[in-house]
Amino acid sequence: MADGRTxxxxxxxxxxMDGRPINWHNPPKATxxxxxxxxxxxxxTIHGSFRTICHLDRLNRLAYLRYxxxxxxxxxxWNTGVPASAGTHDFDSVFDVWINGVDPWEAQRFLRRNxxxxxxxxxxxxxxxxxxxTLPLREGTSISDDFExxxxxxxxxxxxGYSTHGSLVTSSQLADYYNHAFGLSGxxxxxxxxxWYPKNIEATIFDLKRFVEHRAKVGDAA
Amino acid sequence: MTALPPEPGTVPDLTLGIPDVDAxxxxxENDQExxxxxxxxxxxxxxxx
Numbered sequence: 001m002a003d004g005r006t007x008x009x010x011x012x013x014x015x016x017m018d019g020r021p022i023n024w025h026n027p028p029k030a031t032x033x034x035x036x037x038x039x040x041x042x043x044x045t046i047h048g049s050f051r052t053i054c055h056l057d058r059l060n061r062l063a064y065l066r067y068x069x070x071x072x073x074x075x076x077x078w079n080t081g082v083p084a085s086a087g088t089h090d091f092d093s094v095f096d097v098w099i100n101g102v103d104p105w106e107a108q109r110f111l112r113r114n115x116x117x118x119x120x121x122x123x124x125x126x127x128x129x130x131x132x133x134t135l136p137l138r139e140g141t142s143i144s145d146d147f148e149x150x151x152x153x154x155x156x157x158x159x160x161g162y163s164t165h166g167s168l169v170t171s172s173q174l175a176d177y178y179n180h181a182f183g184l185s186g187x188x189x190x191x192x193x194x195x196w197y198p199k200n201i202e203a204t205i206f207d208l209k210r211f212v213e214h215r216a217k218v219g220d221a222a
Numbered sequence: 223m224t225a226l227p228p229e230p231g232t233v234p235d236l237t238l239g240i241p242d243v244d245a246x247x248x249x250x251e252n253d254q255e256x257x258x259x260x261x262x263x264x265x266x267x268x269x270x271x
Contacts, residue, residue, distance in 0.1 A: 199258075
């Protein structure tokens with residue numbers, strides 16, 4: 001598991017948009033915008049909803065403990081500068097990531113176990129990376145509206161359009177993930193992705209309340 | 223309603239910052255076993271970070 005590694009000197013922080021530290025005893029709302037002190041591999045700042053950035057920070061901490069290396073963010077959420085990623089990265093929760101030195105299939109299993117709905121994207125269609133998103137809390141019978149009902153806005157292909165168009169207007173990567181499909185054009189057949197998925201995907205969803213309570217108890221570094 | 227952009231997967235995604243990787247293009251044959259074993263281990267010893 002942790003191989004004896006600790007987070008005593010963990011340096012990344014979730015902060016307010018103006019750089020002020022988070023008061024973990026009086027935290028922002030889950031949908032409030034905050035920043036992460038880690039930057040993308042191209043030195044862009046990373047921001048997003050409090051829930052999303054806290055989840056990213058937790059994943060980073062877990063990766064340090066497990067692999068001795070954090071998560072590299074190749075493409076951030078709230079990123080509108082990449083035409084090929086329109087409809088996915090333009091709003092909250094969605095990242096392209098990598099864990100240096102870790103086999104991408106191992107990284108995919110690790111991230112999926114910890115509430116990051118993701119897929120290995122690979123040549124020849126893509127350069128190597130993992131594309132994914134913070135799974136929203138489950139609510140009701142429709143999976144694809146889960147971001148919208150909790151107040152999060154995501155790209156049209158991430159939730160099929162619920163949070164941007166008010167209804168399902170196209171394919172949904174969120175639904176594809178629960179259906180073990182690939183989340184790519186023409187690759188939405190349930191069960192078509194034979195790689196490992198958690199037995200109970202809902203059980204992997206990030207618990208913001210627990211994370212905040214833990215931060216309030218032990219601080220940012222621990 | 224405005225026209226929707228191309229669905230992801232119809233064009234290559236961003237490659238900025240992506241490392242050269244020497245990895246198998248498909249998941250390992252024991253992907254299910256590896257995932258299930260790690261899932262069980264973490265359930266038995268959850269990491270609160």
